Amino acid sequence: MNLKEWIFTTDHKRVGILYLIGSIAAFGVAGIMALLMRAELSAIGPTITADPTTYNVWLYAHGAIMILGFQIPALTGFFANYCVPLMIGAKDVAFPRVNALSVWLFYVGVILALLTFFIPDPPDVMWTGYPPYSTITAGNTALYSLTVLILGFASIIGGVNFLTTVAFMRAPGLGWGKLNVFVWCILGAFVMQLIFVPVLGSAVTLISLDKYLGTHFFDPAMGGDVLTYQNLFWFYSHPAVYVIFLPFIGVVFEIIATFARNPVFNYKAAVYGGIGGIVLISGEVWIHHLYVSGMPDWLRIGQMVSTLLISVPVGLLVISLVGTLYKGAISFETPMLYALGVVFLFLIGGLTGIPLAITSLTVNLSETYYVVGHFHYVMAVAGTFAIFGGVYYWFPKMSGRMYNELWGKIGFWITFVGVNIVFWTMMDIGARIGLPRRYYDYAQFPQAADAQHLMTIGAVILGVGFVIALLNWIIGAAKGPKAGDNPWGSPSLEWTTVSPPPHGNWPSPPSVSEEWSPYAHGKR
Amino acid sequence: MSHGGEAVHHGHGGHDEHEAWGTSVWPFVISFGVLALAVAFMLQFVYHKPFAAVIALGLGIPMILGGVAGWVSEAMGRGEGLSYGAMGWFILAEAMIFMSFFAAYWFMRLDVALVWPPAGTVPLPQVLPLVMTAVLVASSLTIHHAEHLMHAGDKRGFVRWLVVTILLGATFLGMSAYEWTHLIHDGFTIATNAFGTIFFSVTGLHGSHVVVGLAIFVAGLVPALMGNISEGFWRTASLYWHFVDIIWFFVVSQVYYW
Numbered sequence: 001m002n003l004k005e006w007i008f009t010t011d012h013k014r015v016g017i018l019y020l021i022g023s024i025a026a027f028g029v030a031g032i033m034a035l036l037m038r039a040e041l042s043a044i045g046p047t048i049t050a051d052p053t054t055y056n057v058w059l060y061a062h063g064a065i066m067i068l069g070f071q072i073p074a075l076t077g078f079f080a081n082y083c084v085p086l087m088i089g090a091k092d093v094a095f096p097r098v099n100a101l102s103v104w105l106f107y108v109g110v111i112l113a114l115l116t117f118f119i120p121d122p123p124d125v126m127w128t129g130y131p132p133y134s135t136i137t138a139g140n141t142a143l144y145s146l147t148v149l150i151l152g153f154a155s156i157i158g159g160v161n162f163l164t165t166v167a168f169m170r171a172p173g174l175g176w177g178k179l180n181v182f183v184w185c186i187l188g189a190f191v192m193q194l195i196f197v198p199v200l201g202s203a204v205t206l207i208s209l210d211k212y213l214g215t216h217f218f219d220p221a222m223g224g225d226v227l228t229y230q231n232l233f234w235f236y237s238h239p240a241v242y243v244i245f246l247p248f249i250g251v252v253f254e255i256i257a258t259f260a261r262n263p264v265f266n267y268k269a270a271v272y273g274g275i276g277g278i279v280l281i282s283g284e285v286w287i288h289h290l291y292v293s294g295m296p297d298w299l300r301i302g303q304m305v306s307t308l309l310i311s312v313p314v315g316l317l318v319i320s321l322v323g324t325l326y327k328g329a330i331s332f333e334t335p336m337l338y339a340l341g342v343v344f345l346f347l348i349g350g351l352t353g354i355p356l357a358i359t360s361l362t363v364n365l366s367e368t369y370y371v372v373g374h375f376h377y378v379m380a381v382a383g384t385f386a387i388f389g390g391v392y393y394w395f396p397k398m399s400g401r402m403y404n405e406l407w408g409k410i411g412f413w414i415t416f417v418g419v420n421i422v423f424w425t426m427m428d429i430g431a432r433i434g435l436p437r438r439y440y441d442y443a444q445f446p447q448a449a450d451a452q453h454l455m456t457i458g459a460v461i462l463g464v465g466f467v468i469a470l471l472n473w474i475i476g477a478a479k480g481p482k483a484g485d486n487p488w489g490s491p492s493l494e495w496t497t498v499s500p501p502p503h504g505n506w507p508s509p510p511s512v513s514e515e516w517s518p519y520a521h522g523k524r
Numbered sequence: 525m526s527h528g529g530e531a532v533h534h535g536h537g538g539h540d541e542h543e544a545w546g547t548s549v550w551p552f553v554i555s556f557g558v559l560a561l562a563v564a565f566m567l568q569f570v571y572h573k574p575f576a577a578v579i580a581l582g583l584g585i586p587m588i589l590g591g592v593a594g595w596v597s598e599a600m601g602r603g604e605g606l607s608y609g610a611m612g613w614f615i616l617a618e619a620m621i622f623m624s625f626f627a628a629y630w631f632m633r634l635d636v637a638l639v640w641p642p643a644g645t646v647p648l649p650q651v652l653p654l655v656m657t658a659v660l661v662a663s664s665l666t667i668h669h670a671e672h673l674m675h676a677g678d679k680r681g682f683v684r685w686l687v688v689t690i691l692l693g694a695t696f697l698g699m700s701a702y703e704w705t706h707l708i709h710d711g712f713t714i715a716t717n718a719f720g721t722i723f724f725s726v727t728g729l730h731g732s733h734v735v736v737g738l739a740i741f742v743a744g745l746v747p748a749l750m751g752n753i754s755e756g757f758w759r760t761a762s763l764y765w766h767f768v769d770i771i772w773f774f775v776v777s778q779v780y781y782w
Contacts, residue, residue, distance in 0.1 A: 004547070005545050005547055007552060008547040008548060008549050008551075008552055009545060009546070009547055010546040010547060010548050010551075011545055011546055014545070092546070094606045094610065095606070095607070095610065096546055096548075097548050097550065097551055097595065097598075097599060098551075100548060100551035100552070101551035101554060101555060103551075104551055104552050104554075104555030104556070105555045105558060107555065108555050108556065108558055108559040108562075111559060112559070112562060121570075140566065140570050142565060142566050142569060142570050143566065143570075146562040146565065146566070150558060150559075150562065156614070156617045157614075159613065159617075160610045160613045160614050160617075161610070163610075163613050164606050164609055164610040164613065167609065168606050168609065169606075194613055194616050194617045194620075195616065195617070195620055196620070197617070198617045198618070198620035198621040198623075198624065199620055199621075199623070199624045201621065202621050202624030202625060202628075203624065206628060206725075208569075209714075209721075209725065212569035212570065213569070213714060213715070214714065214715035215714055215715060215721040215725065216715070216717065216718050216720075216721045217628050217632075217721060217725075220636070222642075222717055222718055222721075223632055223636060223637055223642050223717060223718030223719075224632060224636070224718055224721070225628075225631045225632055225635060225636045227631070228627070228628050228631040228632070231627070231631070232624055232627065232628070491532075493532065496532050503545045503546065510532050511532075512532055513532075516532060
């Protein structure tokens with residue numbers, strides 16, 4: 001293997017694998033932050049650090065790196081890069097060099113994020129960076145702003161690249177109605193990235209301008225408005241949930257269709273109603289993050305309605321997933337376990353989100369562990385399960401080899417158990433005790449001590465499950481048995497080339513016939 | 525098993541022979557140049573170490589400029605057929621950046637402020653912005669004309685009108701710098717009050733786009749002088765310039781004449 005060919009590569013598959021390596025590394029770091037926080041919270045009083053600011057830095061690093069360094073790059077970086085050109089029968093993306101720029105800017109962003117652990121004044125502003133705290137803290141807010149800006153720019157040029165690629169580089173005969181659901185999901189996600197990321201970039205830039213150049217965007221004493229930041233921030237960061245959700249549900253669609261040997265049920269409703277609906281509604285629900293920041297009642301009610309409305313397109317997608325299973329010849333390989341795990345976890349997360357959308361309930365639940373448990377179910381854990389399932393699913397294509405099925409399943413079940421221990425307990429103490437989130441200590445809530453201890457044990461369990469999966473990939477890629485070109489028997493285009501695919505993907509570009517569809521499984 | 529090869533057709537070449545893996549060193553160089561700029565920003569504004577900041581800038585700027593130059597010379601004339609459509613998506617993202625700044629402005633002015641403009645604001649020039657508008661619109665027309673000549677095959681005419689466009693853009697920047705200097709001299713800065721914040725950040729944001737547009741033109745002018753004119757490149761660059769021009773109307777109407 002030639003290292004220079006990897007570092008300077010412009011090939012979409014190698015760029016994708018670089019994205020995967022970087023984002024899994026980020027996942028490891030952010031996961032260690034989570035374990036440190038859980039260790040600190042395992043008992044009342046100082047446990048492993050006596051300095052609350054240190055805890056705040058872990059909190060910042062965990063959130064910022066998990067979302068911006070792991071989930072979004074893994075889903076819109078790795079999966080989009082590796083799978084989209086293969087699925088549409090293209091030799092590469094429209095702008096291979098722009099693609100390489102995007103992956104190296106991502107690495108630069110991650111390097112900046114990791115500087116957090118080496119500078120004397122790390123940011124302690126959470127991943128949300130709300131002013132006025134973020135403009136007066138002794139922490140280095142600029143590090144936060146620059147990290148977000150660079151990762152955001154990498155995302156934008158990636159989005160431009162992929163929208164152009166899918167629009168103009170599909171194989172002959174591959175019409176819009178025959179795209180994999182995953183490709184549609186990536187299109188939806190990137191349209192949202194293009195519209196919303198610049199707003200986040202602007203918001204964090206304004207923070208640094210305020211703090212370091214003396215402007216007054218968020219300074220009420222000089223005519224600024226603190227709430228402007230919350231509006232700008234959530235105008236991106238709520239759709240960011242769908243930027244994560246759409247690709248991960250797309251991965252789940254591919255896996256479930258393959259292992260149920262069924263075409264996607266209700267394809268049109270899922271694509272136009274589900275994905276299209278989410279993209280349309282995504283831009284006008286952000287104000288529900290400001291429910292307790294103060295707003296007129298008409299706005300609060302309107303936001304409640306539009307927030308609840310989101311469950312309609314999401315419901316269409318879930319119906320499609322479940323319908324695809326119906327009368328399928330289902331088998332339960334590791335990727336399928338993860339995909340079904342996502343459906344389960346996502347349903348719990350989605351249904352527990354409804355009380356948070358309803359204004360009368362959310363006032364009581366806001367800022368408690370209930371919220372933390374909810375969004376970890378719906379986005380953090382469901383998304384991560386989809387990423388792991390997707391890596392398992394395309395593992396034979398990427399490496400040409402097979403992972404160990406038994407260890408794959410063991411890893412899944414350990415993680416699954418750990419995740420439910422941690423996050424179910426979290427919602428429970430949030431709703432019953434009202435334990436406030438974010439705090440370094442909870443001496444005023446001694447009744448939460450047992451639950452906190454249990455969650456720390458759960459966190460260790462789920463960590464073990466993830467490590468098993470990672471080892472399984474490393475060992476499988478190095479010395480797993482040869483997998484063959486199409487081990488799952490899927491008709492989707494990425495399985496029609498050799499494993500791993502060469503530069504250019506096919507000896508000559510493929511074209512598809514009238515009766516072909518990525519889900520046209522033959523009779524067995 | 526399920527599907528065979530019958531629904532998907534592709535040629536039967538040997539799988540072992542394939543093209544060499546595509547590589548380019550420039551994206552890597554530019555990315556780490558950006559890292560150096562980020563570090564320079566923090567050294568200057570967070571840690572107040574100007575000397576170290578200058579060293580970081582001295583590393584970063586050559587890396588970015590060299591990277592862009594290498595990229596342009598490597599890519600000019602190759603595979604830009606799709607860049608026009610891609611620029612459309614990019615402009616959507618750019619428009620949202622301006623939208624965010626305007627949103628911050630509207631929140632301040634319509635939601636928070638009791639009186640506007642706030643105390644400390646000096647009267648803005650009323651004629652200069654009109655002249656700047658005229659110059660920028662003229663530059664949009666000249667690049668359009670240059671593009672027209674390019675399509676007609678008139679290389680010399682194209683270069684001539686391209687140079688006129690660059691000069692008009694530079695004139696615009698010059699007038700903007702003149703205006704800034706005078707306002708700052710009169711004691712109106714980005715830190716004076718909410719309006720100073722908005723005025724300098726919005727006009728600065730727009731000015732930075734003019735700078736980028738000019739940089740694109742200059743980067744393409746060098747090969748163009750040697751006769752290497754890529755239609756895809758110029759169509760795309762000109763679209764970007766028109767966008768910068770159109771955004772100026774919003775800037776001018778919101779910041780100067782409201």
